Amino acid sequence: MNNKKKLQAVFVLMLAIVIVVTGCGGNGGKKDEATKEVENLPAALKEKGDINIKVIRKIGGDDHTAQFLAGAKQEGEALGFNVDTFSANGDTAKFLDAIEQAAGSNADAVILSHGDDPATVDAVKKLRDKGIEVVAFDSLPAVGEVSGVTLTSQKDEALAQYALDQLVKEKGEEAKIVYLWVDGFPPMVRRNNVYQETLTKYAGIKEVGRFGVASDNTAVETQNAVAALLTKHPKGEIDAIFATWDAFAIGATRALVEAGRTEIKIYGIDVSNADLQLMQEDNSPWVATAAVDAKMVGAVNVRIAAKKLAGEETPATFDLDAALITQEDLKKSDKAVNVSTLADIIPGWGTTDAFETDWIKALKEANAK
Numbered sequence: 001m002n003n004k005k006k007l008q009a010v011f012v013l014m015l016a017i018v019i020v021v022t023g024c025g026g027n028g029g030k031k032d033e034a035t036k037e038v039e040n041l042p043a044a045l046k047e048k049g050d051i052n053i054k055v056i057r058k059i060g061g062d063d064h065t066a067q068f069l070a071g072a073k074q075e076g077e078a079l080g081f082n083v084d085t086f087s088a089n090g091d092t093a094k095f096l097d098a099i100e101q102a103a104g105s106n107a108d109a110v111i112l113s114h115g116d117d118p119a120t121v122d123a124v125k126k127l128r129d130k131g132i133e134v135v136a137f138d139s140l141p142a143v144g145e146v147s148g149v150t151l152t153s154q155k156d157e158a159l160a161q162y163a164l165d166q167l168v169k170e171k172g173e174e175a176k177i178v179y180l181w182v183d184g185f186p187p188m189v190r191r192n193n194v195y196q197e198t199l200t201k202y203a204g205i206k207e208v209g210r211f212g213v214a215s216d217n218t219a220v221e222t223q224n225a226v227a228a229l230l231t232k233h234p235k236g237e238i239d240a241i242f243a244t245w246d247a248f249a250i251g252a253t254r255a256l257v258e259a260g261r262t263e264i265k266i267y268g269i270d271v272s273n274a275d276l277q278l279m280q281e282d283n284s285p286w287v288a289t290a291a292v293d294a295k296m297v298g299a300v301n302v303r304i305a306a307k308k309l310a311g312e313e314t315p316a317t318f319d320l321d322a323a324l325i326t327q328e329d330l331k332k333s334d335k336a337v338n339v340s341t342l343a344d345i346i347p348g349w350g351t352t353d354a355f356e357t358d359w360i361k362a363l364k365e366a367n368a369k
Contacts, residue, residue, distance in 0.1 A: 014330060037366040040359045042206040042310035051075035051081040052190070053305060055298070056093040057113035060087030061216040062247050063272030064294045065113075068137075069297025072111060077261040077308060079360065080367040089216045092117060101125040103130055109305040111298075114138035116185050124149060125345050128229060135301045138187045144316060150304050154292040155319045156187045159269045160244070162290035162324040167240050168265040170287070174204035175239040178264075180222060180248035182212030191244045191269065208238055212248070222251025223258075230259045246270035249286055253278050256285045270294070273338045279336065280330050287327045292320045293339065293350040303355035310359075323349060 020248035054172070055072045057065055069085040076083035088095035096119055102110050103126045112120070112126055112134065120144045127134050134149045144151030167175065179195065182188055201203055209232075211225040226241070241256075241264060245251035249268035256262050262285040266274075279286045297320055307314050329345050330337050343349040 012081075037369075038362045039360060041360065041363060042312065044311040045306075045309060047172075047243060048108060048309065050107050051079075051108050051306075051309060053081050053083045053109045053111065053302065054098075054107045054269050055083060055085040055111045055113070055301075056098045056102065057085075057087045057094065058090065058092070058116065059114045059214065060089035062218070062252070063274050066244060067272060067294035068298040071295030072302050073151060074119070074295075075299035075302040076094070078364045079302070080363065081302075081306075083302075090214060092119075096120070096123055101128065103127050103132065108134055108309055109133040109135070111301045111305055112136040112139055112143070115143050116187065117225075121146065121151060130140060132306055135304045135308070137297065137301055138185070140186055148308070150308070150314050150316060150318060152297070152301055152304070153187060153190075153319045154297065154319070155322045156190035158322040159196050159290040159292070160191040162225060162322060163267040163269055163288060164198045166288045166326065167242060168198070168202060168205075168322060171239045171265065173202045176206045176207070176208050176237060178226070178238055178241045179210040179253075180212055180226075180241060180243040180245070181206050181210065182214045182245075185214070188244060189248065195242065195244075211245075218245070218247040219251040219254070222248050223255045224251075226252045226255035227259060230255065230261055235261070235263060240264060241266045243268040246272060246275050246289065249289065250275065250278065253286045255283065257283075261285075271339065271342075274338055275340065276325075276330065276342075278326075278329055284327065288324060290322055290324050292322050293342075295339070296320070296350055296352055300352060300354050303360060306360060307355055307357070312357075314355075319353070320354075 014319050019197060053076050055069060059065060066144045073083045073085055086098050088098060088353055096179055111131055115136055124134055124143050124146045128146055128148055135152060136143045137152045139151060143149060181192055211222060213221050240280055241252050243252055243266055246268055249266050256264055262284055264285040267287040268286060271289050275289060278284055300320060304314050323346050332345055
């Protein structure tokens, strides 16, 4: 290499170092200034400096997951925290490995989602032994029994009740239904309890078929399963479908539309932009869904983690309120409705002041400058 090229290489290297150092110093400076501006910031947070949060979700490949992770990241970064998100897409080994890695990292807090196996409990104990704060969403009750952990969930009983009440209201107490549900997940267990209670209350309701699988291809597998059920049950033999997850409802909607069987109506749980688009299509069979804003769920979990890091008291459990969204509600709008604009027709949608303390609000304002 000649001298000219050597000088160029040295210059490029020095420039890269300056950029990296300047970038790191700039970010840290902004956070430090934001912290100084918040007079009522708990001392425990001031002492910690940079806060690192890991968000680890077992299930994935669906809009609910994307919204949950986005909500957690947005809320954390609004507070000036460093937030890393990861979805294991249903792979238990990857999920547990991510928790193991978090235990050996610089994480101050870990937010888990859908920890549904006993090994998760042991993994959470290891996190707590390392002094890492933990908030767990839609996970095993045993996870919440680990000291210092807060277990959060949607009000699954309310979600199921809203959807089933609407089904009975529109299809009657002797409706013939298909049940789309999968066992093994705490929220699904809670939703199934309400379903069983509904069958007991309305003895005339008849389940003519059921299907359920949780994978990274749930919607397609559900579509195929429902299509097969339709060939066995001609018109008049199925009145409605109760879908306990929007991935089920998406697959069922596609199957009904493709088969020209939109006389069968779908009553689901969860909502996303893709779901709302399907519900608003002409002659869509998906007429109602009960839901909690997944983005808000992610945000609330971060707030709880922030309070833990601040040394403030947090509850052992917390449930987020649910709402019913019907096709009729959506038709009230003169333009297409998405998750962001749902609040225009569903009062209170997507907003909550849960755990949003004065210092959390002040920290957000300071970081926004």
